[in-house]
Amino acid sequence: MQSPARSQYMNENYSSLFSATNRLDTVNSDAAETALSAYEQAIFLAPREAVLYYHKGQVLEQLGRTTEAKAAYTEARLLGHRC
Template sequence: MHSPALTHQMNKLYSSFFTDTNTFDVVDLDAQETALSAYEQAIVLAPREAILYYHKGQVLEQLGRIAEAQIAYETARNLGHRC
């Protein structure tokens, strides 16, 4: 199921979570976990949306979960995302 509207909404809601810093306070960590949960739910609804896996990878990377992030990025690439 290709859902551009879902992808757009997810990007709009969670793009602010992607920063260049690896230091988080408790609020930011909670926000990252919320973003991760939202991307996982979106992937259930639209499992062929490469961009969702890419953004999930970004969140995982910021949480220090590098191996999981690499898997998400690889899935995004396999679905056609250039990352």
Template sequence: MQSSAHSQYMDESYSSIFSITNTFDVVDPDAPETALSAYEQAIFLAPRAAALYYHKGQVLEQMGRTSEAQSAYTEARQRGHRC
């Protein structure tokens, strides 16, 4: 079981690591899939990190998967992220 301090640390760490995925003006068409995979792995490692769910939602939204994005945003809010 993770402490809230550890979760906060993971939240901040992964948010900064993956913040680059918020912009998709790259040529690589697989970038959203790669970003989604990275967020899913990060969530597996730090399931309490609310920002990861938010950023996963952003990627899903970019991919046109709005229903899944809304679920990710809901998870983020339930974990305390303000979105």
């Protein structure tokens, strides 16, 4: 189970990245790859945070990597995210 302190830390430190994910259609692929790397690092630090998998799926979808995006969305759902 994820601790409230770690969840708060993730929300504070990745909130700007979350909002940037929604604008990736206007950002180049290098920025998308950077965002993907950040989500993967965040998932390593907090593997039970469903929202990280959801946002990773969004980035993968923007990059055209639909199979990987579906896997990320599935993991998000398994952890309780409604997507």
